[in-house]
Amino acid sequence: MAGTLKIEDLHVNVDDKEILKGVSLEIGSGQVHALMGPNGNGKSTLLQTIMGHPRYKVTKGTITLDGEDVLAMSVDERSKKGLFLGMQNPQEISGVTNSDFLKAALNSRRDKPISLFEFYKLMEGNIKKLKMKEDLAHRFVNDGFSGGEKKRNEILQMMILKPKIALLDEIDSGLDVDAIKLVADAINDIRSKGDLGLMIVSHYDRFFGIIKPTHAHVIVDGKIVVEGDNELVEKIDNDGYDWLYEELKIHPVTPLKPLVYSLGTCALNQRRAND
Amino acid sequence: MTESFKSVDINDRELLLKKDQTITIRIDSDLNIKYRIKDADVKIVYIVDTEKAINFHEQGEISGGRLQILFYDLTPSLLHQRSLFKNKKGELSLTTKYLVRSKKDVVIECVNEKSNTIVNIDNSCVILDDGDLLLECTGKILKGAKQSSSHQKSRSLVYGSPQRVKIDPVLLIEESDVEASHALSSGTIDEDVLYYMNSRGLSKDASLKLLINSYLLPNDDALESIEDKEAILKRLMERVDDL
Numbered sequence: 145m146a147g148t149l150k151i152e153d154l155h156v157n158v159d160d161k162e163i164l165k166g167v168s169l170e171i172g173s174g175q176v177h178a179l180m181g182p183n184g185n186g187k188s189t190l191l192q193t194i195m196g197h198p199r200y201k202v203t204k205g206t207i208t209l210d211g212e213d214v215l216a217m218s219v220d221e222r223s224k225k226g227l228f229l230g231m232q233n234p235q236e237i238s239g240v241t242n243s244d245f246l247k248a249a250l251n252s253r254r255d256k257p258i259s260l261f262e263f264y265k266l267m268e269g270n271i272k273k274l275k276m277k278e279d280l281a282h283r284f285v286n287d288g289f290s291g292g293e294k295k296r297n298e299i300l301q302m303m304i305l306k307p308k309i310a311l312l313d314e315i316d317s318g319l320d321v322d323a324i325k326l327v328a329d330a331i332n333d334i335r336s337k338g339d340l341g342l343m344i345v346s347h348y349d350r351f352f353g354i355i356k357p358t359h360a361h362v363i364v365d366g367k368i369v370v371e372g373d374n375e376l377v378e379k380i381d382n383d384g385y386d387w388l389y390e391e392l393k394i395h396p397v398t399p400l401k402p403l404v405y406s407l408g409t410c411a412l413n414q415r416r417a418n419d
Numbered sequence: 420m421t422e423s424f425k426s427v428d429i430n431d432r433e434l435l436l437k438k439d440q441t442i443t444i445r446i447d448s449d450l451n452i453k454y455r456i457k458d459a460d461v462k463i464v465y466i467v468d469t470e471k472a473i474n475f476h477e478q479g480e481i482s483g484g485r486l487q488i489l490f491y492d493l494t495p496s497l498l499h500q501r502s503l504f505k506n507k508k509g510e511l512s513l514t515t516k517y518l519v520r521s522k523k524d525v526v527i528e529c530v531n532e533k534s535n536t537i538v539n540i541d542n543s544c545v546i547l548d549d550g551d552l553l554l555e556c557t558g559k560i561l562k563g564a565k566q567s568s569s570h571q572k573s574r575s576l577v578y579g580s581p582q583r584v585k586i587d588p589v590l591l592i593e594e595s596d597v598e599a600s601h602a603l604s605s606g607t608i609d610e611d612v613l614y615y616m617n618s619r620g621l622s623k624d625a626s627l628k629l630l631i632n633s634y635l636l637p638n639d640d641a642l643e644s645i646e647d648k649e650a651i652l653k654r655l656m657e658r659v660d661d662l
Contacts, residue, residue, distance in 0.1 A: 195618050196617075197614060198614065219617035220623075220625075222618075223617070223619055223620035224620045228618075231615070231618075235611055235612045235615035236612075237612055237616070238633070239633025240633045244632075245619070245629065246619075248621055249619040252620040252622070284633075301619060305619065
């Protein structure tokens with residue numbers, strides 16, 4: 145399933161504040177795009193907007209998948225057309241088992257429902273590949289999962305749903321060294337067998353070292369300020385972003401820190417201090 | 420509902436159940452039933468599945484053994500339920516599931532009358548548009564019922580508007596050497612959960628049905644050994660699909 149995702153001059157507001165200020169890029173089948181940049185500058189916003197999160201309002205620009213207007217599609221239609229978002233914080237769905245959830249998701253994009261035998265074969269095979277616990281199918285979706293288990297579960301869903309374009313938002317955070325390699329190898333395995341296009345947000349060179357992006361983009365203050373390939377990924381890993389700020393005379397958005405209030409002074413300590 | 424159900428009139432009857440058995444009761448008209456379990460392991464599955472308003476009165480007594488009750492209310496119409504259980508010796512496990520699309524008025528009382536008796540109650544409710552549920556669930560441990568336990572938990576999923584739900588979990592404890600607890604959770608469907616499900620290709624309707632089923636479908640163990648298991652599950656799914 146080859147697909148081309150094209151984003152042109154995308155402007156996005158969140159709570160009436162403009163976060164993306166004109167992003168354009170194109171992801172073709174078989175390509176791996178690394179999306180980099182300091183925190184709070186628009187990476188996750190871009191991914192969530194492509195998937196259609198209702199909180200993110202597109203004020204200008206277009207997104208198309210194989211020429212079709214993605215912005216006109218509902219979230220589930222986007223998924224059925226071949227988009228997948230591996231989330232930074234996957235939701236827990238208590239009471240719904242992984243197998244019921246995935247079977248329903250898989251059947252939503254098929255004319256004829258998958259047979260139970262075929263489904264369990266597919267699920268068990270992929271669970272083994274990702275070295276997940278055997279009882280996963282019967283556990284509630286992400287309920288009581290560790291951070292690493294949740295991220296692997298996202299990859300499991302991707303392997304089963306077989307999207308055209310997958311967007312992975314810090315899918316490697318929360319994974320230990322061995323699990324990062326396992327997940328990266330699984331992604332490479334999918335790539336080798338098909339035309340999957342990927343856009344990956346990650347802060348870890350180790351992950352990109354195994355995945356080897358074909359393209360790289362750096363977002364600062366809602367704009368792509370520099371593009372390149374794996375060499376750019378390596379340079380940022382070695383030198384950080386300061387050289388970019390200096391060269392381009394730009395400043396990143398600094399995420400707001402939560403306010404800390406004093407609850408007052410401990411009376412006992414105050415008395416001791418006075419003594 | 421299905422041909423596999425046998426039609427037996429048990430209204431206004433008092434039953435003595437002395438053998439291990441599983442009984443499935445389809446309630447399609449008013450029912451007043453009394454029974455006593457004596458040294459037996461009995462499972463009763465109730466299914467309220469009719470378009471008519473239902474008055475259901477039940478009195479159960481356990482005099483040795485184990486009584487396991489699974490109560491499924493799938494009816495879109497009114498329900499007036501009074502269930503009273505007296506546990507003199509043994510264990511009571513009560514699981515109820517309510518799909519609420521109209522007025523439901525439910526009072527459940529489980530009494531530990533003697534020592535070493537066990538009561539576990541698990542209520543799940545899905546409240547839909549125009550649903551109106553009043554559920555009073557009381558666990559009572561009488562004086563002298565030492566080392567008894569009474570635990571209850573209730574959860575409700577509220578969807579649509581307008582809707583009303585009032586669940587009162589009550590514990591009345593007259594003895595000190597006992598274990599007792601109650602838990603209640605009530606919430607609406609989380610928009611982020613819905614988005615997550617949509618992002619995997621499930622439409623809003625399909626997502627809601629999956630979430631509703633998660634509240635209403637019994638776990639595998641609960642329906643184990645029930646002859647009409649498949650018919651019950653099928654009917655549950657049909658009722659949710661009809662929404």
